[in-house]
Amino acid sequence: MSVTADGFDASPFLQQLADGLSDAATAKKAVSGVKAAIVFTLKNKGGKEQSWFLDLKNKGTIEKVDKPPKNDVQLILKDADFVKLADGKANGQKLFMNGKLKIKGNMMKATSIETVFKSLDPRPKL
Template sequence: MSTIKAEGFKGSETLAALAAVFDSYSDEEKKAQIKKTNGIFEIRLKNANGEEGIWTIDLKTTGSVYKGESKSKPNVTILMSDETFQQLATGKLDGQKAFMTGKLKTKGNMMFATKLDGVLKSAKAKAKL
């Protein structure tokens, strides 16, 4: 789990917590989440120093979160600042509003990106993100 955290990225704490939630799921819960989401998010965050960090939320095959580019083609790549990701994860910012104001950009299936909000919310219910 500690391999998910990255120095200088607050969002990595959230992603590590998300990974812990996925790890705590029973096989049935994991299968249900995979069935519901059925896709891969590649998250690219830029921190205050302009450095980029890449994480993958795989809800297509493994039901896991890991640091680095997606091992298979992601359904969507989401690009945003570390700060914007934190606001999304805490519910202070709506994903659609972030997209409309240019704080969030996507590559790939834009409609699939809307599922990230649900993933964060369901995980938030299980853990304190």
Template sequence: MTLKNDAFPSSAAFDLISDSLSSSDAERKEAIQKGKAVLGFTLKNKEGKEDSWYIDLKDTGKVSKDVPKKVDVTLSLSDDDFGKLVSGKANAQKLFMSGKLKVKGAVTKATAVEPIFKKVQSKAKL
């Protein structure tokens, strides 16, 4: 089952992240150990529509569209900026400082996703 939403081209990254987390138990356990958070991502496309995805780095080490019971931090940004962030062409801190990335919840937990983005950067043709 794909997590990609065709109206959000960069959402293909969630499939890459999911594949990365499910590639080995050791990698998933390491991501959970380092992450210790449930991250939500709300993307807005060029038409102004929004959609959300969740990465559970607290318990399951899985990516889903289902809203978990508790989300530690939600990152909201444009589909375009998310694609740049995952592919390493944009810096989260710069996006945040310029108002292009909004963070709700435990801001310090937002960095939990960085190691995962790094693992999929080479595959992310966004």
């Protein structure tokens, strides 16, 4: 299932997340590590908004959604900032402090997301 969205630079990262979670062992590990339902709501350069539902509470899946379902935490940020965050070029706390990242829900669950990206990153660790 594709989680990419036209006009969103975050699409490859979200697809990478979906591909990583398609491995049952990886999905199980992510669920046991995070135990949360997370929604990313991104806004692209054109002003279009798109949400993704990352279920790391039960199933260990990610899907593109039109309307965010019930969740533990929702992260709202610009597409470009999400890319920097996923790439490790931006720090979630700094984005939050600078008002570029809005968090609704459980703050502690939000901090565990960076760990998920690091564990699912297929790029070689140097």
